[in-house]
Amino acid sequence: MSRKAFTRLLAAVSVGVALTACTGNTAAPPAGQAGQGGAKVANDEPGEKVVIGFSAPAADHGWMAAITNATKAEAAKYSDVELKVVEGTNDVNLQISQVETFINDKVDAIVLLPFDGAALTPVALKAMKAGIPVINVDRQFDSPFAARSTVLGDNYGMGVSAGTYVCDKLKGKSDAVVAEIAGIDSLPLTQDRSKGFADALRECGLKVNNRVAAEFTVESGEKAAANLLQAAPRIDAIWNHDDDQGVGVSAAIKNAGRKEFFLVGGAGSANVMREIKADNGLHKATVVYPSTQGADGIRLARLAVQGKSLGDLVEVEIPRQVELYAPVVTKDNVDRYLPAAFES
Structure with missing residues (x-):
């Protein structure tokens, strides 16, 4: 069973009990990586291909445009990342539909900046239960089980x-x-x-x-x-x-x-x-x-799917939440x- 398949199966079984299980690194660390308590992690080395869906509100002001542009630029740095970007929208129902499409397309991960965190919570939960790690950006969901990791401004x-x-x-x-x-x-x-x-x-x-x-x-x-x-x-x-x-x-x-x-x-x-x-x-x-939160979401999504961790942390999994200064x-x-x- 591939790492992605194992990740999805494990998440589907345990999303309601232990959210961190959806990206559990139960196998031996890949070459170039350290195990728990190790030193450096070769996070940028090409690995298994990761298809990431990205949805955000309409870029109707500079900050939101910067979020989307930085997200695209970050994904382009990785040869093992394929980014699927849908048109930004302030229509909650349309954004829900976009995430539904990502789920149906069986993307490997979703980076989602919701126009309304509460309204997007049910569909984010649906993605997580389907074994698709969701990285929540900027506007939090109502349920802690709706995202594998959350990137927030303070x-x-x-x-x-x-x-x-x-x-x-x-x-x-x-x-x-x-x-x-x-x-x-x-x-x-x-x-x-x-x-x-x-x-x-x-x-x-x-x-x-x-x-x-x-x-x-x-x-x-x-x-x-x-x-x-x-x-x-x-x-x-x-x-x-x-x-x-x-x-x-x-x-x-x-x-x-x-x-x-x-x-x-x-x-x-x-x-x-x-x-x-x-x-x-x-x-x-x-x-x-x-305005780097979406870009940070791309990095976390890639690491989660590939079973990697943050190189500057001892922990073998990506963090539950990242709050920027x-x-x-x-x-x-x-x-x-x-x-x-x-x-x-």
Whole structure:
């Protein structure tokens, strides 16, 4: 029985009991790999062919486009990976249908960035029960059994990073007015960002005085910011969750002729980083939300199917969850992050 066939059989039997079994490495490690407790793993050496299906929301803003582009580029690096990419969609039913097609086509693994994690949970569970490892990206499923591994940005950490930076900038200003322009309020990731921001501000005696929500688009950012500026005659700092919608936020600020505050961005776009580097605008920082998550998903999917592990870990299987760091980019460190930034 091939490794892939064994993987699928084992996952079908045990998905409800031990999720990690679906990629269990029960045979002897291939040549060039170390066993449990070993040193190096030759992860990049060509191995058994892996067919990976990839589905994500529509690339209607820079960050999502960067996710998809990075995913394709990463897959192209491996001669043993065949990537099947379906058209990005914000239609939940269509995305469910796309995953159903991957299952019917018997792909070896699925990398899935769901438009809505809760809505895509049942079909992800179906894939896992069919023995197809699912790598969940960015927006979590409702069930821990719906994915073999999950790659996440640190949304709560984004809020903490942004709030900590605001606290440092407004040190000693107890009457400071802090505003927040969130993303899609119904998404857990937005809720986590807002919670982290509020928790960090609380540590220095500040709070969010004015808050509006947008939809991660330029148009929604401009509309939400215009409403915020009209409601708040004085602001000392604004944290905008997303640099793509930040293009609209900046337009609204310019139209209103406001410049008494500083801006902290979110996600880490190249245009915001260039403004930070030039130090000639309202943006003084942005908090990175990596657009490499899909690419990381490709690597994990390949390793899971081939029965390999991460070379920098002792464990013989891929991790259950990977949470990426959310650093603050300022003029002091912008040169480090700018080359990898996405264009809004």
